[in-house]
Ligand SMILES: *[C@@H]1O[C@H](CO)[C@@H](O)[C@H](O)[C@H]1NC(C)=O
């Protein structure tokens with residue numbers, strides 16, 4: 393009798409172990425982890441082209457005379473490609489309404505055609521482009537000066553509202569309030585009263601929006617959501633060595649870590 397009892401317990405334990413899987417809790421829900429691409433050093437500056445379901449990003453290279461490489465990953469087939477023809481490419485942004493992809497590099501803004509795999513120089517810039525964000529036009533920040541520009545028809549101009557401040561990462565919400573980060577923290581420029589509000593003192597290394605215009609950012613230890621109504625930041629998940637993140641159409645979270653490019657997908661079949 394006793395023996396049978398122990399055998400049942402042992403079986404149940406084995407069963408539980410099998411259902412246990414690798415993942416994290418995001419917003420109180422289980423998300424399983426899938427590694428989409430390995431062998432990438434510091435995958436940075438994520439942006440998704442939701443029309444073609446393609447992730448654009450950059451990573452560090454160890455090639456002489458080149459520090460960064462722009463690349464893209466098909467989120468269905470997982471096919472990986474590099475953008476050839478752009479040296480030291482770092483930034484990307486997508487005009488989702490028109491399906492246009494913009495890339496930023498050492499000395500210029502490019503458009504990118506996914507079908508022909510060709511990059512076209514739209515305009516030269518005097519500074520390195522660090523990050524880009526598209527909201528009714530293309531915004532970009534520069535390095536090392538940390539200035540923000542608006543690019544249109546081959547011409548770039550400083551964004552007036554941010555003329556007196558450094559900004560490394562930028563994003564705009566649906567009301568055109570401007571969110572920006574520098575080495576002191578994360579800030580919001582309120583368009584209606586023209587005031588700059590401090591949202592947090594986190595080190596921000598990536599910032600972008602999901603398909604609905606909601607804003608997210610990463611710090612080296614996690615992924616956060618910005619609540620544009622309450623002006624608060626909400627931690628979605630704690631992770632180690634995060635370089636960037638993006639949210640897929642179905643809500644799955646993509647992030648760049650030391651492991652490569654990871655997807656966290658909602659799952660109800662899984663125990664952590
Ligand atoms: C970052 O931006 C804020 C808000 O504009 C500003 O007060 C702060 O001095 C900036 N930090 C640096 C290092 O320039």
Ligand SMILES: *[C@@H]1O[C@H](CO)[C@@H](O)[C@H](O)[C@H]1NC(C)=O
Nearest residue numbers: 569582583584585620621623
């Ligand atoms: C921006 O400023 C206006 C005017 O002071 C205020 O009513 C509004 O709540 C602010 N918006 C945000 C999102 O901070």
